[in-house]
Amino acid sequence: xxxxxxxxxxxxxxxxxxxxxxxxxxxxxxxxxxxxxxxxxxxxxxxxxxxxxxxxxxxxxxxxxxxxxxxxxxxxxxxxxxxxxxxxxxxxxxxxxxxxxxxxxxxxxxxxxxxxxxxxxxxxxxxxxxxxxxxxxxxxxxxxxxxxxxxxxxxxxxxxxxxxxxxxxxxxxxxxxxxxxxxxxxxxxxxxxxxxxxxxxxxxxxxxxxxxxxxxxxxxxxxxxxxxxxxxxxxxxxxxxxxxxxxxxxxxxxxxxxxxxxxxxxxxxxxxxxxxxxxxxxxxxxxxxxxxxxxxxxxxxxxxxxxxxxxxxxxxxxxxxxxxxxxxxxxxxxxxxxxxxxxxxxxxxxxxxxxxxxxxxxxxxxxxxxxxxxxxxxxxxxxxxxxxxxxxxxxxxxxxxxxxxxxxxxxxxxxxxxxxxxxxxxxxxxxxxxxxxxxxxxxxxxxxxxxxxxxxxxxxxxxxxxxxxxxxxxxxxxxxxxxxxxxxxxxxxxxxxxxxxxxxxxxxxxxxxxxxxxxxxxxxxxxxxxxxxxxxxxxxxxxxxxxxxxxxxxxxxxxxxxxxxxxxxxxxxxxxxxxxxxxxxxxxxxxxxxxxxxxxxxxxxxxxxxxxxxxxxxxxxxxxxxxxxxxxxxxxxxxxxxxxxxxxxxxxxxxxxxxxxxxxxxxxxxxxxxxxxxxxxxxxxxxxxxxxxxxxxxxxxxxxxxxxxxxxxxxxxxxxxxxxxxxxxxxxxxxxxxxxxxxxxxxxxxxxxxxxxx
Numbered sequence: 031x032x033x034x035x036x037x038x039x040x041x042x043x044x045x046x047x048x049x050x051x052x053x054x055x056x057x058x059x060x061x062x063x064x065x066x067x068x069x070x071x072x073x074x075x076x077x078x079x080x081x082x083x084x085x086x087x088x089x090x091x092x093x094x095x096x097x098x099x100x101x102x103x104x105x106x107x108x109x110x111x112x113x114x115x116x117x118x119x120x121x122x123x124x125x126x127x128x129x130x131x132x133x134x135x136x137x138x139x140x141x142x143x144x145x146x147x148x149x150x151x152x153x154x155x156x157x158x159x160x161x162x163x164x165x166x167x168x169x170x171x172x173x174x175x176x177x178x179x180x181x182x183x184x185x186x187x188x189x190x191x192x193x194x195x196x197x198x199x200x201x202x203x204x205x206x207x208x209x210x211x212x213x214x215x216x217x218x219x220x221x222x223x224x225x226x227x228x229x230x231x232x233x234x235x236x237x238x239x240x241x242x243x244x245x246x247x248x249x250x251x252x253x254x255x256x257x258x259x260x261x262x263x264x265x266x267x268x269x270x271x272x273x274x275x276x277x278x279x280x281x282x283x284x285x286x287x288x289x290x291x292x293x294x295x296x297x298x299x300x301x302x303x304x305x306x307x308x309x310x311x312x313x314x315x316x317x318x319x320x321x322x323x324x325x326x327x328x329x330x331x332x333x334x335x336x337x338x339x340x341x342x343x344x345x346x347x348x349x350x351x352x353x354x355x356x357x358x359x360x361x362x363x364x365x366x367x368x369x370x371x372x373x374x375x376x377x378x379x380x381x382x383x384x385x386x387x388x389x390x391x392x393x394x395x396x397x398x399x400x401x402x403x404x405x406x407x408x409x410x411x412x413x414x415x416x417x418x419x420x421x422x423x424x425x426x427x428x429x430x431x432x433x434x435x436x437x438x439x440x441x442x443x444x445x446x447x448x449x450x451x452x453x454x455x456x457x458x459x460x461x462x463x464x465x466x467x468x469x470x471x472x473x474x475x476x477x478x479x480x481x482x483x484x485x486x487x488x489x490x491x492x493x494x495x496x497x498x499x500x501x502x503x504x505x506x507x508x509x510x511x512x513x514x515x516x517x518x519x520x521x522x523x524x525x526x527x528x529x530x531x532x533x534x535x536x537x538x539x540x541x542x543x544x545x546x547x548x549x550x551x552x553x554x555x556x557x558x559x560x561x562x563x564x565x566x567x568x569x570x571x572x573x574x575x576x577x578x579x580x581x582x583x584x585x586x587x588x589x590x591x592x593x594x595x596x597x598x599x600x601x602x603x604x605x606x607x608x609x610x611x612x613x614x615x616x617x618x619x620x621x622x623x624x625x626x627x628x629x630x631x632x633x634x635x636x637x638x639x640x641x642x643x644x645x646x647x648x649x650x651x652x653x654x655x656x657x658x659x660x661x662x663x664x665x666x667x668x669x670x671x672x673x674x675x676x677x678x679x680x681x682x683x684x685x686x687x688x689x690x691x692x693x694x695x696x697x698x699x700x701x702x703x704x705x706x707x708x709x710x711x712x713x714x715x716x717x718x719x720x721x722x723x724x725x726x727x728x729x730x731x732x733x734x735x736x737x738x739x740x741x742x743x744x745x746x747x748x749x750x751x752x753x754x755x756x757x758x759x760x761x762x763x764x765x766x767x768x769x770x771x772x773x774x775x776x777x778x779x780x781x782x783x784x785x786x787x788x
Contacts, residue, residue, distance in 0.1 A: 498565045739754070
């Protein structure tokens, strides 16, 4: 027995009866701990689900410059989330806009100035804003007023909308706010859900919450059912099935409950965590059960549990360690939710593996399952596959390595996306509502420009207004923006001459500004403190058009700088910042790509080091990495060649799949080394290993792949893509483990096989 086998050193000196008693007692203790903790875990899981709250902006690390600027903007201009409301036939002359605003205020018990529980701060409508611009002192013509509101409250023609501005409490209780709006639309205006359309970040966030909970509750059940059926098919022993699934279910619920216990809020990133822990736990149990079956077939039922544990503990713990390493590599991510996912799932994978090693041997020892005649077809096709691989080993190795190399060249073409509107399926009702709003009313993505003047700035009021007007014009004319709104929208036009009449106009404007500065601040377009005076300019960009956000933001910033460089102000006197959801999301996309590269190479290096140390062979450890990076290179490189963007769900699959794929490779190589320890030829050792390990490798891949594939029916796109990508990655890993790896071991790399195995 090897010196490092500490697990069995604890039980080896004991006589056989004591050993059996010890194994059984350990199983009872572990099962008792599971039963005691189960109610607490289930309650904690329920509390985690109740805390579901999705906001992609909150995924960005607090220290990032984009997020800091965005929240500074929100706090300065008191502009929390807004909900856009319109309906078929809604124009600026539709009196239902007034009824909607009045009724919503009444239903809300007034606004924030009336009581602290209000959900809405104010309601803006195209109709009321148009009347305000046409009234004294501006007295704009209808055409002029409409043009000023174009792109914010008025769309093509005279189509209009209402914008409900939420309070801070309303943003937190967005479900109640949305329900109140829908109630007013239906009960007061008589508009059905098909006739009315609402949109905005709170609506998208609620839809993501609903899709996430739906995935957790309704898709987890069929996923569990699939895993149960597959375990029944593969294990055919109720003792094995109940233990494997029981430990897996405990680990699944524990993963969810830890979200609440660690003080985190449940979000969509965690949706795939619980089924992932479940299938990984089931995978460990299936491997152990196959070791047990092998020992019963080879040497009889007596002592099979002890031999199973002696043979299986190392590959199972090593597999769990490499899987955890793959998950923990996600800690390099700057996205908070991804790091939390990594910590919780890695800990649960290690714990469930330990529980499986503690419970399964003792129970099978005390209550061994009945003898089962194994199906001959699996062994037959694996033997035939081994023969084909041995005969065509050079061709298989050449094709596999060439495919991996060509596909890897596509990795440099990868791009990422975290667009909010890409998080739900295209046919989702909320997405359909947003498409209607954007096509009929206004673009949906706001981009904010903040112009700040220091209190010590020598610029006069008219110098500042003139500069803001120029920046307003440059923002409105920058494609693909469609109009802009600022404080100047509600002020008289600025005179351009130095005549007496122009001087009188300046006096009127100054007087009007002094009178309206409070209302401009309430509208969220002006912010004044003893230190600074800040002006807000809002432009809107289409959400459903192919917009190069990076290029647009760069061009917008350059246009603003060009205005300043024309001599209207010195750079020391003014600062211009571009912020909003779009810059935050663009920053997140850059983080995603960096996270993918960083986490994958971290996982690869850590896992390679673990395998090299465990196998005590640098060459064998490096060889083991080839079939495990094969799926990642082929599929992610293929996505690069096909120009398919990566989202947050797909990004996590690379490191996770690498950690899972290594499991089967570790089991394969450790068994192969045992077969090669005698005078067995490398090719014969590979054939025997495929016959013995091929069943478990195939079964675990089928269980993990199909168990996760159920989540491809989720309404949440990252979960759908995660499920499909994991299924494809695991399928490719199965081919790599049963075709490419054996070909490499049978070929030139295995001519020195005995030295590699030593």
